[in-house]
Amino acid sequence: MESILTINNLTKKFGYLTAVKDLSFTIHKGNVYGILGPNGSGKSTTLGIVLNVVNKTEGNFHWFDGKVSTHNALKKVGAIIERPNFYPYMTAEQNLKLVCRIKGVDHSKIYEKLEVVGLLDRKNHKFSTYSLGMKQRLAIASALLNDPEILILDEPTNGLDPQGIHQIRQIIKDIAITGTTILLASHLLDEVEKVCTHVVVLRKGEKLYSGRVDEMISSHGFLELKAQQQDVLLNVLKSNATFGNISVENDLIKVILKEPMDASSFNKLMFENGIILSHLVKRKESLEEQFLKLTDHSNEQNAKLN
Amino acid sequence: MRNLIKTQFNFFGNQNTSIPMLRLLKLELQKLLLNRASKVLIFISFILPFFVIILSSLRIDFFGLFVLELGHYGLFNFPIVWHITTFFAAQFKFFFAIVVVSMIGNEYSNKTIKQNLIDGLSKKEFILSKFYTIVFFSAVATLLIFIICLCIGLFYSSINEWSLIFRDTEFLLAYFVKLVGFFSLCLFLGMLVKRSAFALAFLFMLFIVEWIVYGLMVWKIDETTATRIQNFFPLKSMWKLIDQPFQRIAISKMPNSQAIIYDFAVHWYEIAIVLGWTAIFIFLSYRLLKKRDL
Numbered sequence: 001m002e003s004i005l006t007i008n009n010l011t012k013k014f015g016y017l018t019a020v021k022d023l024s025f026t027i028h029k030g031n032v033y034g035i036l037g038p039n040g041s042g043k044s045t046t047l048g049i050v051l052n053v054v055n056k057t058e059g060n061f062h063w064f065d066g067k068v069s070t071h072n073a074l075k076k077v078g079a080i081i082e083r084p085n086f087y088p089y090m091t092a093e094q095n096l097k098l099v100c101r102i103k104g105v106d107h108s109k110i111y112e113k114l115e116v117v118g119l120l121d122r123k124n125h126k127f128s129t130y131s132l133g134m135k136q137r138l139a140i141a142s143a144l145l146n147d148p149e150i151l152i153l154d155e156p157t158n159g160l161d162p163q164g165i166h167q168i169r170q171i172i173k174d175i176a177i178t179g180t181t182i183l184l185a186s187h188l189l190d191e192v193e194k195v196c197t198h199v200v201v202l203r204k205g206e207k208l209y210s211g212r213v214d215e216m217i218s219s220h221g222f223l224e225l226k227a228q229q230q231d232v233l234l235n236v237l238k239s240n241a242t243f244g245n246i247s248v249e250n251d252l253i254k255v256i257l258k259e260p261m262d263a264s265s266f267n268k269l270m271f272e273n274g275i276i277l278s279h280l281v282k283r284k285e286s287l288e289e290q291f292l293k294l295t296d297h298s299n300e301q302n303a304k305l306n
Numbered sequence: 307m308r309n310l311i312k313t314q315f316n317f318f319g320n321q322n323t324s325i326p327m328l329r330l331l332k333l334e335l336q337k338l339l340l341n342r343a344s345k346v347l348i349f350i351s352f353i354l355p356f357f358v359i360i361l362s363s364l365r366i367d368f369f370g371l372f373v374l375e376l377g378h379y380g381l382f383n384f385p386i387v388w389h390i391t392t393f394f395a396a397q398f399k400f401f402f403a404i405v406v407v408s409m410i411g412n413e414y415s416n417k418t419i420k421q422n423l424i425d426g427l428s429k430k431e432f433i434l435s436k437f438y439t440i441v442f443f444s445a446v447a448t449l450l451i452f453i454i455c456l457c458i459g460l461f462y463s464s465i466n467e468w469s470l471i472f473r474d475t476e477f478l479l480a481y482f483v484k485l486v487g488f489f490s491l492c493l494f495l496g497m498l499v500k501r502s503a504f505a506l507a508f509l510f511m512l513f514i515v516e517w518i519v520y521g522l523m524v525w526k527i528d529e530t531t532a533t534r535i536q537n538f539f540p541l542k543s544m545w546k547l548i549d550q551p552f553q554r555i556a557i558s559k560m561p562n563s564q565a566i567i568y569d570f571a572v573h574w575y576e577i578a579i580v581l582g583w584t585a586i587f588i589f590l591s592y593r594l595l596k597k598r599d600l
């Protein structure tokens with residue numbers, strides 16, 4: 001598979017603070033990637049390094065096949081980080097013209113991209129008169145000007161109202177459908193879950209997980225059960241190798257499946273054992289639960305080390 | 307005004323040129339000329355030198371006692387007109403200096419410097435685009451002064467021999483180098499402190515520091531050595547490029563007074579010192595940007 005961005009053992013230190021620690025991952029063409037992590041986990045720093053605005057301390061990265069310089073590679077990249085940065089005294093069209101000049105793109109793309117984000121009728125208004133949502137949409141138009149190989153978005157819905165969030169997400173989905181590779185950094189899990197196929201999870205600058213989202217979400221899901229004969233039920237579950245970790249919250253039993261099993265065959269098994277269930281739900285773990293598990297797990301490890 | 311900008315852009319061509327220098331220059335000119343404040347300041351800095359023309363035609367009648375008519379003192383004759391005009395015009399450089407520091411300050415306060423780099427401009431290109439703009443404006447200013455001088459000189463002096471007219475035109479070169487050097491210093495200070503107002507304050511502080519150091523040297527060593535060393539300081543070396551013309555005027559009025567003879571010529575080493583500072587300032591600006599996390 002064609003690689004777009006390769007990061008090897010990247011480290012960034014701000015004085016005593018290590019913002020990014022020995023990070024490695026590769027981004028392949030055609031996928032939608034999410035970088036997930038709580039605030040201060042090194043997402044923006046990592047993006048800053050590959051985008052030529054933050055200097056790395058150690059390690060290396062290269063764009064595409066590694067033969068072009070970073071700033072020339074960035075001409076084939078579209079990126080928005082943090083807040084949209086434009087010249088307040090210029091109109092939307094003038095701002096985009098300037099970006100065209102930097103990227104070496106023809107001006108003819110400007111109207112097309114303004115249309116995509118729904119700002120064509122405001123093209124002659126000064127940037128300073130725009131609302132935050134409009135500014136963010138202009139930033140997306142600007143990032144799309146060169147029909148980029150990869151679109152990088154850092155917290156694109158941060159600070160927007162629900163309507164703005166919805167608009168931005170819809171635009172991202174539309175872009176993803178066209179086959180553009182996307183790298184989305186966010187601390188909002190459902191955002192990543194909704195649009196991403198692959199995910200890199202960071203915590204305190206360290207990589208906890210990288211791979212497909214559906215593989216990260218535990219493979220066979222889990223069951224939520226309720227029954228009158230709770231003790232019998234627990235014994236049955238414990239004696240069967242199909243079932244993994246069992247947890248009991250009040251009268252609700254949560255059991256993780258080690259092997260695939262659908263709800264009806266489970267129900268049949270229970271019936272054969274003489275147990276009548278009053279509640280049976282089969283669920284896949286959400287990214288949020290998985291994420292918390294991952295971060296908790298490393299917390300425990302840290303605690304042990306200490 | 308808007309049409310003026312349009313024609314200016316058309317002059318460079320609307321399409322992206324393959325010449326990297328023009329691309330960078332166009333980039334910076336768009337940033338400057340669409341900004342009302344810097345547009346006005348640029349306009350002023352180009353217009354003010356024309357006041358030398360008004361000065362030259364000035365005729366003040368002192369209540370019938372005597373008439374002060376600058377043009378009639380031979381101040382605007384060739385070749386001295388080159389010296390006098392460049393000296394006075396150089397005092398107006400402060401207006402464009404404000405533009406230079408604010409063109410860095412604005413990039414930082416709008417965070418557009420970050421966006422420029424993300425969009426694919428290299429740090430080197432960023433500094434170069436500013437430097438090319440400085441050179442471009444200094445060149446335009448020098449061209450304007452050349453035209454003004456030529457007009458005033460031709461009007462006031464009866465000389466029509468080309469070799470005499472173009473004597474002392476090295477003052478034009480000195481004027482150009484002086485502007486480029488001074489604006490490069492402003493660029494560096496802008497990059498250093500990121501805020502326009504603080505950068506100008508730093509410029510003023512540098513001026514004071516240079517004189518304090520000079521004073522200390524006079525006190526500790528002796529005046530000739532101190533002056534010699536001071537001529538290497540950034541601001542003083544720029545000032546030295548075009549010496550004050552007052553003594554020269556006096557000499558031309560009183561040819562016999564040997565006491566006030568001084569060296570007013572533009573020397574190659576004076577130009578070399580300022581060009582050296584220019585290179586240092588541009589290089590340091592680049593180093594600063596390269597080391598900095600934005």
